[in-house]
Amino acid sequence: MTDLAVKLDGVGKKYRFFQLEKICLKIPRGTIMGLIGPNGAGKSTTIRILMGLVHQDCGDVQVLGRRMPAEQVAAKWDIGFASEDMRLYDGMTLGWHMSFIQSIYPTWDTAYAQVLLKRFGVRAEQKIKGLSHGQRVKAALLLVLARRPKLLVLDEPTTGLDPVARHEILRELTAVMEDEDRTILFSSHHTQDVEQISDRITFIDRGRIIDSMDKEIYLDRWKRLRLEVPSGIEIPALPGIIGIKRTGRLAVAIANAFVPDLPNAYESSGARVQAVEDMTLEEIFVANVEHSREEVEA
Amino acid sequence: MKGTIIRHLILKDLRLHRQQIYITLAAGAVALGVCQWGSEPALVVGSVWFFISLIMVGTMLPIGGIVNERKKQNLAFVMSLPVSSVQYTIAKIISTFGMFLAPWLTLVGAAILVIETRHIIPRGAIPMLLILAFMPLVAFWVMTAAALIGETEGWGIAANVACSSSYGLIWYFMTRNSALTAGMTKPAPVWNSAVLTVLGVEFALAAVLLGLTLYVQSRKQDFV
Numbered sequence: 001m002t003d004l005a006v007k008l009d010g011v012g013k014k015y016r017f018f019q020l021e022k023i024c025l026k027i028p029r030g031t032i033m034g035l036i037g038p039n040g041a042g043k044s045t046t047i048r049i050l051m052g053l054v055h056q057d058c059g060d061v062q063v064l065g066r067r068m069p070a071e072q073v074a075a076k077w078d079i080g081f082a083s084e085d086m087r088l089y090d091g092m093t094l095g096w097h098m099s100f101i102q103s104i105y106p107t108w109d110t111a112y113a114q115v116l117l118k119r120f121g122v123r124a125e126q127k128i129k130g131l132s133h134g135q136r137v138k139a140a141l142l143l144v145l146a147r148r149p150k151l152l153v154l155d156e157p158t159t160g161l162d163p164v165a166r167h168e169i170l171r172e173l174t175a176v177m178e179d180e181d182r183t184i185l186f187s188s189h190h191t192q193d194v195e196q197i198s199d200r201i202t203f204i205d206r207g208r209i210i211d212s213m214d215k216e217i218y219l220d221r222w223k224r225l226r227l228e229v230p231s232g233i234e235i236p237a238l239p240g241i242i243g244i245k246r247t248g249r250l251a252v253a254i255a256n257a258f259v260p261d262l263p264n265a266y267e268s269s270g271a272r273v274q275a276v277e278d279m280t281l282e283e284i285f286v287a288n289v290e291h292s293r294e295e296v297e298a
Numbered sequence: 299m300k301g302t303i304i305r306h307l308i309l310k311d312l313r314l315h316r317q318q319i320y321i322t323l324a325a326g327a328v329a330l331g332v333c334q335w336g337s338e339p340a341l342v343v344g345s346v347w348f349f350i351s352l353i354m355v356g357t358m359l360p361i362g363g364i365v366n367e368r369k370k371q372n373l374a375f376v377m378s379l380p381v382s383s384v385q386y387t388i389a390k391i392i393s394t395f396g397m398f399l400a401p402w403l404t405l406v407g408a409a410i411l412v413i414e415t416r417h418i419i420p421r422g423a424i425p426m427l428l429i430l431a432f433m434p435l436v437a438f439w440v441m442t443a444a445a446l447i448g449e450t451e452g453w454g455i456a457a458n459v460a461c462s463s464s465y466g467l468i469w470y471f472m473t474r475n476s477a478l479t480a481g482m483t484k485p486a487p488v489w490n491s492a493v494l495t496v497l498g499v500e501f502a503l504a505a506v507l508l509g510l511t512l513y514v515q516s517r518k519q520d521f522v
Contacts, residue, residue, distance in 0.1 A: 048520075053377055055519040073303075073380045081378035087371040089314060096313075104306050104379060140375070 005029045005183035011059030020207045034194030035187040037204035043187040047155045080149030082140045084156035088128045095124030105147040113146035134165035152184040191282040210292040222284040223258040226274040227251040233270040242291045307389035325351035326405035356438035364445035365454040387515040422484035425493040432500040437461035439507035
């Protein structure tokens with residue numbers, strides 16, 4: 001059995017106004033992968049391809065060891081998928097949906113479903129049309145979680161939720177990972193949510209994967225250096241620095257491959273390093289996207 | 299796996315749309331009841347209601363079960379289940395056609411029974427009844443094909459408009475074709491070549507639409 005839950009190799013898909021450009025992505029089993037990208041970056045297309053809902057034009061897709069889309073039926077027994085644009089049947093109750101899913105999946109965990117009903121504050125006898133947006137998202141997630149899938153694929157699940165609902169959902173997703181064999185792919189443009197629960201992160205922009213690595217490595221490698229540069233001194237182009245913004249005597253350098261010697265290198269060139277700051281995931285994301293776009297346009 | 303996924307999807311659709319079967323049966327029963335009052339106006343009104351109930355169910359099921367499922371974004375939920383696009387299509391065709399066929403067979407059977415037992419109109423009208431009753435069935439397949447293949451509400455509405463506006467014209471020519479109407483006043487049904495040809499064409503159209511739908515759906519690359 002492969003130790004990868006998801007493997008995308010050279011996967012491309014062309015639409016009239018958008019193209020997914022031969023992306024490669026590996027998600028080891030037992031990890032939470034956050035897929036971050038701006039709107040229209042290709043997150044949903046990527047997820048639909050790996051669910052077999054959209055057929056790739058080229059490349060190889062394997063999910064839980066199954067080739068997609070050919071083996072999507074076998075693969076989907078072990079995948080729980082919920083997306084922001086997925087709706088349950090308005091006129092039916094949550095209990096009806098639970099019975100429907102239970103009738104299909106032998107792995108349905110009734111006791112866990114009851115626990116989730118309480119934790120999420122939803123009632124089985126409620127009709128879907130009577131639920132708030134947050135409750136609908138929780139209902140959809142309950143239906144996915146209670147079947148105990150090996151892979152959870154969540155496309156923008158926290159979009160439009162209030163902070164409390166977001167917290168409840170993220171807490172539950174973290175709890176799900178107590179089973180070490182379980183994997184989550186979580187797409188969002190809310191970097192805070194992804195930062196909170198993910199242990200690996202992939203940035204996607206304009207149909208290209210621009211970076212993918214462990215969250216901690218991102219946070220270690222990406223730093224912001226505040227520099228004081230006397231007049232007449234040129235700031236050197238150092239390896240690991242992707243951008244410098246200078247305003248008079250002050251400059252800010254962004255490093256994507258920070259090493260402890262980097263401040264010394266600036267000091268040697270005549271600049272004074274005022275501070276080396278950590279960057280939030282959101283700042284890393286924005287800097288990464290901007291750098292990637294500059295590279296493409298250059 | 300508990301049973302086949304196709305069976306689960308069919309049962310789901312039955313639970314979601316069974317009200318439409320009950321409404322059609324009730325409307326058709328009322329229409330046949332009106333026909334039995336015996337007067338000519340009652341027969342005309344009852345017959346119109348009868349065919350309207352068949353047309354309505356042939357329209358409501360593809361719109362409610364297929365177009366609305368996509369429009370209301372339920373399709374992503376269904377396709378997240380262990381089902382392929384072909385399995386979905388097969389389940390949708392079986393469930394939708396089954397839900398159409400149940401009231402259609404019941405009402406057409408009841409109408410034949412009324413003609414046979416109540417002698418309100420001659421038994422020779424049975425072939426024309428079948429010819430006219432098969433038209434909502436063909437229209438049902440047009441609507442179903444448009445809903446599944448076209449994927450948008452626009453295609454569903456276009457198919458609905460095309461079918462609805464065709465009924466009057468086609469019925470006008472059918473009921474004025476002497477070869478088809480020749481046996482209507484006879485005491486026994488006359489199954490002449492004209493009647494059998496029209497019924498055959500209606501059957502063939504339905505079969506072609508079914509085949510076309512399955513073929514196109516099986517070749518689709520993007521489903522949601």
